[in-house]
Amino acid sequence: MQRNLFRALLALVPGALMLSGCNTIPAASLAQTAPYQGTYAGGATINDPALPSNVCQSQIKFDGFTVNGTEVRFGEFRGTIHEDGSIQMNVGATWINGRFVPPANFVGQLLLPPVDICVYRVALGLQS
Secondary structure (H helix, E strand, O other), X not given: OHHHHHHHHHHHOOOOOOOOOOOOXXXXXXXXXXXXXXXXXXXXXXXXXXXXXXXXXXXXXXXXXXXXXXXXXXXXXXXXXXXXXXXXXXXXXXXXXXEEEOXXXXXXXXXXXXXXXXXXXXXXXXXX
């Protein structure tokens, strides 16, 4: 049920990255992962700014989102960049999913519990 809710939520959110791979962001081959090497920073902005701040923060700073080869680390999150440049990582009920976009950006979503409310757009750029 939660997985179906998660998929339905992604389908409804404007600009959402679909888990099915049906998006328009250019894919990256594994041969292209070397340019993603390094540390990314940026932030996540809540999709619904009308939500009260005691429910969801309006913005979350991302710092230390690190790529080493095809492996990604961010805090407790760990993941592997797929052949199409996408990644999905979770720690418990918190999810980060998205895609690396040439030349050196990451765009995606952050879903915080409860996932039906706190959905964020993530935009990161390569810092080093």
